[in-house]
Amino acid sequence: MQPSPSAVPPAPRAVAAVRYELLTLGDELLLGLTANGHLTFIGSQLGRRGALLQRNVTLTDEADAIAAQFRESWARADVVITTGGLGPTCDDRTRDAVAAVLGRRLVHDPAVEAAIEERFSRIGRKMTPNNLKQAQVFEGGEVLANANGTAPGLWVEQGGRVLVMLPGPPNELQPMFLGQVVPRLAARGLLRDREAYVQLRTAGIGESALETRLQPIFDRAGPGLSVAFCAHQGAVDLRLSSPVGSLDEAAVEAVAAECAGLLGDDVVSRGHDTLAKVCADLLRAQEKRLAVAETATGGLLAQAFTESCGACKFFAGGVVACTNDTQSQLLDIPECLLLQHGAASEEAAVAMATGASDTLGADYALAITGFAGAAETGRGGSPVGTIYVGLLTPGGVWAKKLSYPGPRGTIKARAVNAALDWLRRELLRVARGEVTPVRRAATM
């Protein structure tokens, strides 16, 4: 993603004007049985490369409705992407409906049939005849190979427009989109071949404070700079671009570098790395291990680290405690401490972090306790949304009290992000040699 003066990107203005529509097919989406992850995935992948998806229509597997909606979208858009409806079962009618609107023949592709047969034989099963339907491809179109399933994707260009048909399972669609669709779109100038903006992820600073701090830099850059903020659960992404093209890539990069310099440790990452990913990378680089202990977030903090493969390198483990008993037993917390201060207190957060570090033999430890939901109110008079975070590092152990409004899920997500951000900042200080490790007398 470093700017290269020799590689001239496609004019960003042209890409921003390309009209994309996404048709997601399936009653399971309309019945709310499955979340529409294709919208999230394809929308964000297009957005990153300079195109705003104009419209997403989710509709039933009914052939007439598919044909009518496709006709409308095809008349309006430059690129139409469909998902689902390419499988072998009789309710997969998308291919025929779309072919009729395009006035294009479907033909049997022996190579696709061979690939499907090969796939079946590899898992020791015989291909049933209904699978042959998946070898029907558009005459004059291209076939997008499916490494993770039987139904290939289809690519057709007609009348200056592009149609892309993708299989429904996310583990088939996503690699196909990134590996085969994005490069084809970029080669035709319909999508940028790199990120359309420079993104700085920040944490610990609100959207308006961020804007106020950076405004002098934006002013100096002039009106050609486009600035967008995107806030989510205590983190704010800053996106810099120059859609009218008056600033070249190097100039936008320079603005981003100036912002990053001013923000210092408030910058989590350049690009898309999450708080958890950045913490994991810092821990790996320092060859240190982390332990977590949580009550109010019920496993969400541990999940932040174990979602990715290979967490065992730096993640020692976690304890999800619910009651005072559990905390005492697992983490060697004196019961008198919990009785005196309460299980939701700064003292308890410190004891949890210390206990997790000692019990699990970790160099760093994070603890979260507090009240995330209505059932937990009343104890000690703290209102819902009161959260205590404990942090143990080689330099010491601390706790802080936080308070979040909103529903239970929001409180939990913000508590996890606040804890991760605190850990990240301390890891950065340690990496810079600003922290002198101390022997913790109490636990040695």
Add this chain to the structure above:
Amino acid sequence: MQPSPSAVPPAPRAVAAVRYELLTLGDELLLGLTANGHLTFIGSQLGRRGALLQRNVTLTDEADAIAAQFRESWARADVVITTGGLGPTCDDRTRDAVAAVLGRRLVHDPAVEAAIEERFSRIGRKMTPNNLKQAQVFEGGEVLANANGTAPGLWVEQGGRVLVMLPGPPNELQPMFLGQVVPRLAARGLLRDREAYVQLRTAGIGESALETRLQPIFDRAGPGLSVAFCAHQGAVDLRLSSPVGSLDEAAVEAVAAECAGLLGDDVVSRGHDTLAKVCADLLRAQEKRLAVAETATGGLLAQAFTESCGACKFFAGGVVACTNDTQSQLLDIPECLLLQHGAASEEAAVAMATGASDTLGADYALAITGFAGAAETGRGGSPVGTIYVGLLTPGGVWAKKLSYPGPRGTIKARAVNAALDWLRRELLRVARGEVTPVRRAATM
């Protein structure tokens, strides 16, 4: 949900023919920054009450696009529901765009203004003038009070059609939809006032095996019975209804009861209760406590219980272990056992369950270990997807080996469901007195 012969439901056929369309507004959805949870929520709530959402269109906050799409949907549908675009900021243009298409005036509602002002004063802030926009309501329409935010919902009936406009935040939209929209729709015969089908959730039996076992019952019930299956991660929901009305509610209930009788413990719940909810209820009823220990699922098993408020009554806590060290330290597992059998083995699963129960003082314990992702392969030669579940009950402790295909997320979800289902079946056996508690010599 018990059938009452005196209460005649609205004719189900009429409701199934009502055409619903949902317009979800917001660039954050099209850019993939936020998942479209409104589709999931509204789609499932309509589906449960006999209506299949016909179409969901997600589009930008651009006034012309909103007006054009609303005109199209309004011409086609009986009920149009919009979400988002009702807030105070300048990009909230939905209300004006829709009013123009309807040819209906927006008028200032003093009661709404007073409610907004009251809300601001309660949180100690002064209402800014842009908030007044939210007091603009349709002349002759109804206002849906918002207990959790400032923008009220709007309800308009015109030309035999219904328009419902809902605010975007889920914690505002969801109670408004259930408390005010559903009853209004039901009163007009546009939605059933109760579930449109009888649902039996099953676990531990595949879709085709389920169908084969129940087919004789379906055959006896005749062609008026509609049967639908919905499989998700090791659980299959069976939905019975009579859309053409040839079977009355009592007859469908009788079929469901016959199916439930034949399936026995394969039935998780009648309705919508999840595996975790059923386990929680059984544990509460038996006044027993559960502990969990997990490696491959990284906190997902603990999350299944802590997602709901009040888990502390029955959930003692959980341990998320990543390395052999952690397991040994937290759960008192002999290192020699892990060295001999591996941390992913039936022996380790038994030791984890026993250790979790002992350490946390719980009556029941679940343990999950194994290989969910590529980074974990190669150890001991087990392929990805090999999972070991351990279960400790008052009657003993066991482990079993399972194997799942698919991507990491699927393997984790299926492993958690398999563990929960095993616990549920044992809790049922204990509740029936089929299990004799034994003293576990090894751990006493």
